[in-house]
Amino acid sequence: MSNCSERKGLSASGLELFAGVPAGIVAHIEEQCTWHRFDAHEFVIENQSKRSYGVFFLVEGEVEIFKPISNRECMSLVKLSAPDCFGExxxxxxxxxxxxxxxxxxxxxxxxxxxxxxSLLNACPAASLYLFKKVVSLIKNLGEESIHHHSAHHALETAHRNAVLRSP
Incomplete structure (x- = not known):
């Protein structure tokens, strides 16, 4: 990771979060950001870190958000492509x-x-509404994933029961 002091041509204005936010406010927000360049396969956030993080605007590239489930295994939660944000x-x-x-x-x-x-969310209802819609979408997707998980679990139980009944 390196700080990106020269950010000519780089802007966070393409993020859906900023749709409906006046350009002057977006420019002011960009000035308050710390800009970073990362190589592929670098950590942006490590969940064991004690560092407090802010909100990240992915301007270029792709990231993966994952959660460790054991010392050796991780579960991928989502992959994001620019323009997007995380940490909100x-x-x-x-x-x-x-x-x-x-x-x-x-x-x-x-x-x-x-x-x-x-402060941005307080000043810009459009940004708050975007975040609210994102939460609603995640909740809906979790509900659908839960239904798919339940259906898959039920199918496995049925297959197991049938296999047990058919075995000699």
Whole structure:
């Protein structure tokens, strides 16, 4: 990772979060960000870190958000491609995240403090509405995944029961 002092041509304005946010406010937010360049396969966030993080605007590249499930295994939660953002839920809840984020490709990422991000949400209803829609979408997807998981579990139980009944 390296700080990105020269960010000519780089902008977070393409993020859906900023749709409906006046260009002057987006420019002001960009000025308050710390800009970073990451190589592929670098950690942006490590869940064991005691460092407090802000909100990240993925301007270029792709990242994977994952959660360790054991000392050797990780569960991929989502892959994000620019333009997108992450860390916003931790900023709103004011809690440390439990997931890690690693770059899949070279990335440019702008980081803003949680406090400044919350000020954005307070000042810009469009940004707050975007975040609310994102939460609703995640909840709906979790519900669908739960239904698929339950259906798969039921199918496995049925197959196992049938196999047991057919065995000599």
């Amino acid at each position: 839920f931790g900023a709103v809840s004011r809690e440390m995240g439990s997931a890690s984020v690693r770059t899949l490709t070279p990335c440019v990422i702008a980081e803003i403090s949680s406090e400044r991000f919350l």
